Amino acid sequence: MSDMRALHDAFGELERRADVASLGAQPVLQQPRRAFGLRLVPVAATVVAVAGLAGAAMWFAPGGDDGGVGAASSGTTSSTTIVVPPAPGWTGMPKTADELIAQFKVVLGDTATFEVTDTGSAVNGTVPDHSVTNQPGSGPDVPPPTGATSVTSMPNDDGARNGAAIVGKLTAAGVTGGFDLQIYAGTAGETDTCAVYADLGSCNVTTLPDGSKLMTGVYELQVQGGVTYHAQLFAADGRVILMHISNMGDPKGAGGVLGAQPPLTADQLTAIVTSNLW
Amino acid sequence: MDFSDYVARQRPALMRFATVLTGQTWLAEDVVSDVLGRAFERWDRISGVAEPHAYVRRMVVNEYLSWRRRLARTSPRADVEPDTAGYGDGANERAERDEMIHRLSRLPRKQRAAVVLRYYAGLPDAEIATQLGCRVATVRSQIHRALAALRIDLTASSREYQETS
Numbered sequence: 001m002s003d004m005r006a007l008h009d010a011f012g013e014l015e016r017r018a019d020v021a022s023l024g025a026q027p028v029l030q031q032p033r034r035a036f037g038l039r040l041v042p043v044a045a046t047v048v049a050v051a052g053l054a055g056a057a058m059w060f061a062p063g064g065d066d067g068g069v070g071a072a073s074s075g076t077t078s079s080t081t082i083v084v085p086p087a088p089g090w091t092g093m094p095k096t097a098d099e100l101i102a103q104f105k106v107v108l109g110d111t112a113t114f115e116v117t118d119t120g121s122a123v124n125g126t127v128p129d130h131s132v133t134n135q136p137g138s139g140p141d142v143p144p145p146t147g148a149t150s151v152t153s154m155p156n157d158d159g160a161r162n163g164a165a166i167v168g169k170l171t172a173a174g175v176t177g178g179f180d181l182q183i184y185a186g187t188a189g190e191t192d193t194c195a196v197y198a199d200l201g202s203c204n205v206t207t208l209p210d211g212s213k214l215m216t217g218v219y220e221l222q223v224q225g226g227v228t229y230h231a232q233l234f235a236a237d238g239r240v241i242l243m244h245i246s247n248m249g250d251p252k253g254a255g256g257v258l259g260a261q262p263p264l265t266a267d268q269l270t271a272i273v274t275s276n277l278w
Numbered sequence: 279m280d281f282s283d284y285v286a287r288q289r290p291a292l293m294r295f296a297t298v299l300t301g302q303t304w305l306a307e308d309v310v311s312d313v314l315g316r317a318f319e320r321w322d323r324i325s326g327v328a329e330p331h332a333y334v335r336r337m338v339v340n341e342y343l344s345w346r347r348r349l350a351r352t353s354p355r356a357d358v359e360p361d362t363a364g365y366g367d368g369a370n371e372r373a374e375r376d377e378m379i380h381r382l383s384r385l386p387r388k389q390r391a392a393v394v395l396r397y398y399a400g401l402p403d404a405e406i407a408t409q410l411g412c413r414v415a416t417v418r419s420q421i422h423r424a425l426a427a428l429r430i431d432l433t434a435s436s437r438e439y440q441e442t443s
Contacts, residue, residue, distance in 0.1 A: 001431040002374060004397070009371065010378040011298050011398050018297035018306060022290055194411070 094183055100164040104181060107277045112172035112263070114179065163240075170245065175263040178250040181243045183278065203230075208274065211236040216270055221248060225257050229266045231273040241273045279330070281321045285314060288331050296338050299394050301383040313337045339395070339409055343387055381428045389424035392417055 094100040101116060108114070163184025170179045194203035194215065203217035217230040228246040235241065244251035245262045264272075289310065296306035317324055317334050324330050382390060388410060395406045396417075407414045425432065 001429050002378060003431055006374045006378045007382075007393075007397060007428065007430060009375040010382060013375055013379060014298045014301065015294040017303050018294040019290065021297070021303035021307065022293050 094164040097164050097166050100166050100181065100183060103183075103278060104166070107272055107275045112170055114168055114170040116166045116168040118167040167250075169249065170263050172263040172268075175259050175261065177258055177262045177264075178246045178248055179244060180251050181241075183239060183241050185238055185240070212274075214270065214274065216266060218266060221246070225260075227262065229262055229264070229269050231266070231269040233273045239278070241278060243269060243273050245269050279325060281318055281325075284321075284325075284330065284334075288334070289314070291331070292334065292338060295335055295394075295399070296342070298398050299339065299342055299391060301379065301390075309338055309341045313341050335399070336409055339391055343391060343410075378428065385424050385427055388412075389420045389427070392420040393424045393428070396421060 094103055097116065104114070163182060165180065165182035167180040168178070169176055194205060194217070201217060201219040203215065206214045206216070208214055213234040215230070215232040215234070219228045219230060220226070221228060226246065226248045228244050228248070228251045230242075230244050232240065232242040245264045247257055247259045247262045249256050249258055262269075292310050292313075293303075293306055296309045297303050300306050300309060313334060317337060324333055327333050382393070385393065391410060392406055395401045395409060396403070401409070403414045403417045407417045410417065410420075412420075
């Protein structure tokens with residue numbers, strides 16, 4: 001066991017590292033002011049897929065209408081806290097961006113196109129030998145990497161989570177906007193709350209019939225007229241599916257305003273994340 | 279205080295806080311830069327509050343906890359090397375310190391934030407609860423679990439940490 005001295009020593013060392021890093025950093029005022037945005041390594045190839053909303057389980061947030069978000073009104077937030085149940089020995093979890101792209105095509109169907117410009121996933125790391133594999137019937141078997149094989153995976157805060165993420169532009173009915181999509185296995189006890197998004201806009205948490213929790217939000221971006229819709233499913237089986245769609249080139253607020261509204265409505269976004277085709 | 283003065287005075291402290299909070303200097307730089315970008319646009323309002331630095335520091339915590347941070351870099355920049363020279367009683371303490379940093383990095387974000395806000399920033403539990411959007415009892419529960427994960431024995435002798443401002 002350690003005492004608080006070890007924690008304080010850790011704080012001191014982290015402070016020292018901050019000071020060292022700051023010596024090499026340019027003062028913020030000498031850099032162009034940047035909107036908060038993704039800083040991802042672009043992939044060499046892009047994928048264009050024709051997809052659409054078809055065959056998905058269409059579930060809409062209570063009170064939702066086209067373009068609305070559940071019962072949210074501007075500026076309202078929910079203080080409901082979501083607690084992620086223990087994640088199962090995961091089956092079918094996409095472990096690469098390509099797998100996620102393939103699944104996304106299935107969920108979307110044939111009414112929208114999307115282009116992936118970044119795999120916004122994670123630190124390359126070694127998947128342990130006991131990493132999950134698909135069970136029979138759930139899709140193509142993917143042999144688990146072994147030993148020192150590196151794969152791109154979504155890190156958990158404890159480095160154990162798996163999943164994948166993609167970022168790009170989506171076009172539906174002639175309207176284009178930035179999107180990001182990620183799926184990962186939640187950590188048991190992980191919580192999330194609308195309170196952390198209170199300075200962005202409206203946010204609501206709803207319990208679905210199967211016990212899953214759905215967080216939805218509408219966030220005003222820094223750029224005039226920029227808006228991002230947020231839908232995040234904390235599934236009863238421990239998966240977390242998170243998607244943003246924006247009228248800007250990037251849901252985080254970069255890339256310019258491309259249209260008056262995002263290419264998908266908030267209800268369509270909700271239907272995607274809650275689809276039973278994942 | 280105008281924005282440039284604030285940044286000149288407080289950016290180092292924000293970087294230290296963000297590095298303790300995130301455990302990684304490159305992530306701390308991202309968080310602080312994004313937060314200062316947003317603070318710049320709202321500076322008229324922020325500069326009028328009682329404690330602008332506390333406000334901006336809350337923005338750092340929110341940024342760390344928010345969905346934006348769930349998309350990590352594909353290839354993070356190399357972090358600063360651990361300090362290995364001239365340290366206390368030597369290798370054992372360095373190893374214990376580095377192991378503690380490793381355990382901190384493995385805490386869920388909320389637990390980590392609660393520990394940092396209490397034991398680094400010295401905030402009372404009620405203020406931590408407001409910051410994290412939960413009840414005081416939840417803060418205490420989070421910290422209790424975090425200390426267990428960090429394998430810290432509170433009955434052992436300890437000293438108060440003084441955050442470097």
